Amino acid sequence: MKGIIFTNFADFISDSFGLVAWQNVLDDTALDADGCYVGTMTYPDNEFMALFISACTNCQRDAVQMQLEFGRGLFPILLSKSPEEVKLIDNLKEFLFSIDTVIHVEVKKLDPEAQTPSLHCTQLDEKTVCLDYLSSRGMGYLAQGLIEGASSHFNENTTIAITPSESPEKFKIMVHFI
Ligand code: HEM
Structure with a gap:
């Protein structure tokens, strides 16, 4: 998945639920790197899926609602x-x-x-x-x-x-x- 999707997901969670919420999402997810993404780079799909699931849990949104709001x-x-x-x-x-x-x-x-x-x-x-x-x-x-x-x-x-x-x-x- 392209970095632009990761960076915008990070902004969406930080803006909608707060910076602490995004930090919690990062802390609860096993990441290859430090959670800093570059828009033009490509990262593993499963890393995005792991962040997404962690965000649903931390922000108490179901996966459907979260995808709709992010989109x-x-x-x-x-x-x-x-x-x-x-x-x-x-x-x-x-x-x-x-x-x-x-x-x-x-x-x-x-x-x-x-x-x-x-x-x-x-x-x-x-x-x-x-x-x-x-x-x-x-x-x-x-x-x-x-x-x-x-x-x-x-x-x-x-x-x-x-x-x-x-x-x-x-x-x-x-x-x-x-
Ligand atoms: C209503 C309009 C659009 C829809 C419904 C749409 C749909 C999607 C969806 C659902 C994804 C997620 C990946 C997947 O499901 O496999 C995606 C990825 C992407 N889209 Fe679109 N898109 C739209 C408009 C655009 C526009 C205007 C751009 C212009 C730059 C764009 C560029 C991208 C890029 C760069 C990705 C990431 C590809 C990757 O991660 O490898 N999309 N699009």
């Missing part, structure tokens, strides 16, 4: 690091269709170590878009939180529903435009 706040930060053509998009639907075809493609061109999820997008009817999340990280609720953050950013009125599957790697995310 909502992470969206504006990732957007600010997007290619210029992405920053020009002015509506949610176009943005959703560009995640798999432009955004994550550009991310991987710039950093071949990045492992982004697959988020295949389909227009189901005039008002509904379906995203098929697939990733070994199984962070579908983080994707939902990011989409909720995107919906607020574009000031669009939506309902967003997620359905887990029999596989922990796959989720279906329905975005309904009201």
Whole structure:
């Protein structure tokens, strides 16, 4: 997992629950290094998962709630690091269709170590878009939180529903435009 996810998770926990809470999370987790992360570096996925589980325990949040809240706040930060053509998009639907075809493609061109999820997008009817999340990280609720953050950013009125599957790697995310 890229350092940018670690550094923003550290900021999210420190800002929402206090610096002491983040220190407790670090103290309760077996880490390879000292818990200082660099955005451009890559760290083991299992280290992020261990920090995430420790944060849920220390901050008394369930894993779903924690991913949703983290994702909502992470969206504006990732957007600010997007290619210029992405920053020009002015509506949610176009943005959703560009995640798999432009955004994550550009991310991987710039950093071949990045492992982004697959988020295949389909227009189901005039008002509904379906995203098929697939990733070994199984962070579908983080994707939902990011989409909720995107919906607020574009000031669009939506309902967003997620359905887990029999596989922990796959989720279906329905975005309904009201
Ligand atoms: C609503 C929009 C977006 C959604 C739903 C989304 C979804 C996700 C999810 C769920 C992950 C966690 C890893 C995983 O599940 O396998 C991820 C990773 C990532 N995304 Fe996106 N993303 C969005 C927008 C963006 C934007 C705008 C950028 C621009 C820079 C970006 C760059 C990245 C990077 C760098 C990673 C880390 C990859 C790694 O750790 O190897 N994403 N994305």
